[in-house]
Amino acid sequence: MGIKILDKLNPIYEMFGLIYMSHNYEEIIDAAIQELNNDGVNGELIIKKNFKVIDKYIKTFDKYKIINENEVFFFDEDDASIFMLIAFVLINNEDLIYSLDNITDDQFKSIILDVYNEMFEDEKTIDSISTLNNIMEFLKGLDLKENTKWKLMIILNDPKKYYKSLIKIIEDNRNAYNEAYKVIEKPLSKLLSNYIKYVNSDKCEILNNIIKDNDNEISVIPTLAFGASLVEFKNTYFMGVLYELISQECINCMGNKGELVLKLKALSDKSKLEIISLLKVGPKYSLEIAEALKLTPATVSYHMSSLVECSMVVVEKKQGRIYYHLNKIGLKNFIDELNSVLL
Template identity: 30%
Template sequence: MKAFAVINPILEAIKYFYLKANNTCIRQKIDNIIRNREVTAEQAEAIMHPAMVLEKFLDENIVMPSCAEELFGDIPCIEGADSLNTCIAALLTDRALRSEIRNIDEAEQLLLSQTQPQAISNITINLTSANIHAAAEAHSYNGLLSVLEGLPLTNDSRWKILFVLQHYEQYVRLICNSLRSAVGLIEANPQLYAYALKDFEHDYSDISDIIEVIEDENGVDTASADGRVYPTVIGSNSFTVHTGESDGTRTVYYVGLSVRAIGRLPLRGIEKMDYDEAFRILADKNRMKIMQLLCGEQAYGLELAEKLKLSPNTISHHMSKLQKCGLVISSFEGNRVYYRANKAAVDEFIRMLSKKLRVK
């Protein structure tokens, strides 16, 4: 595994438009860090500073394309399900990012040269990024249909993805044209982020600590011996895996510059969290089933997925929510992360809930 202190302006532009199309910003991400982690506002801002600088520059110099919501908006999921954190643009550009292409014209040429089976394969790989083995086996149209059926998407979202595939060339051109201006600005202004990349090649030549948590939370193997690691600035708190072809020989990791620093911050305990928020999290029937299982015994991600007949990706989303509100804790055993109920937090939550619902 080798790290390269080079950003991909195509990825940065996609992540920027994704933020804006979903009416969010780096400031909101900082607020989420402060709410969920033991950290001061000043510390959180320092961790996310490179992303704030680049976002501000793009805000001042970019006009959002009229098709931003369609191309860069979150792909809607069914009510109660967590976002897949992807968009149409991300689905269609996966191959270019995996090929480490940073020139938008070169990326467009590569994407337009793909056959339909290749396009299907790359869309499927992006949709199943948390489960590489599933992606590798689903290169056919029927395989894509099976993947779409297994994800918590709305019917409209499934049809939209199939429609985009049917009009693949048109959408590739539209996406690349929408990105071109932002990509050019990011390329032309390296002074905005170069300082943050100074030690990247040394500090991220080994990201096993990050990968270990990611793969165990999802219950799958995402590591690659010859993986290549690149930074992302706008996606400072994101970790994106662009898997290799079916033989798994090439994996590209785009690691947010703040991921490691954020991961080392202790999660706030439930006593410092909003009890109403914890109650909302438990209102999801699958999360309640997970808690019922974990109150009886510990389990790891893939084990929970098999017991509840959910995808590893869905389990990962649920575990993230339950851990953030303090109801679930984890520990390493061998090469796996095991989850168990935080008995003290569960007891306190029940006590507080009883107090809130008590009839006077």
């Protein structure tokens, strides 16, 4: 087991991110500011201070991009997990860009389903999306808006047609990506240097929690398009180059009890507290948690990211499943810190 840290951006991931961000930029920034404000910090100030490079990157790409608005209906999707499902089919299978015509519809549906099962820790088979009726039944069980289900139905019914349009969008915008990259190459170099030092250090607590019980090699790939995010797929972590910087900025704004405040905020959510109580009995994988608490796999995944980040839960990959354990040391440290503050 080890960590492989890449020092370059992934162009396909970046292009998906740049198209998505430029398509919804003002709404995304407003939502980020609001979320930071809800955490008790000045969201507008933090974004203004830290997003200059990303802002130039996205706006330069927007200037050069070539987009047919009729072909990008998933780039305005406000459910980021569904957008990433669509994107990771190509990100994880880049050879499809040149070989899509060489596989059958069923083979391609299997690839899409493999990505779905990995992202949402589900166990659906090809039969669940083999016919239009099966697709409708499959979508009926998902906790999504009707408009999103309709979009997915169009794709799953004729996936090669949609992905050919998507591949064309990627190919048409390679020049826009190159132009955007050129204007941020110098500041990005410094960001990447600091990013690599951070990931290599023992201060990267979220990665420490993730790799603790993981026997597989982990790859960490920097991203600027999603510069403040952390996304995992098949032991590959796309970590925003500003991820730690903004986290520390938020903690600093909250004062010397910043980390404690974030942990208390996590436990103020009923579902997260129920997950902690459930894991007290023993380790569980995502679907077990979802069924026990009547949550969707996507909702469980969202909650677990927060609990892992707060050092309350650790992750173990075993027999193709992700198991979650209580981080007893992390919880004890949290209780000791709370005890020292209150008593």
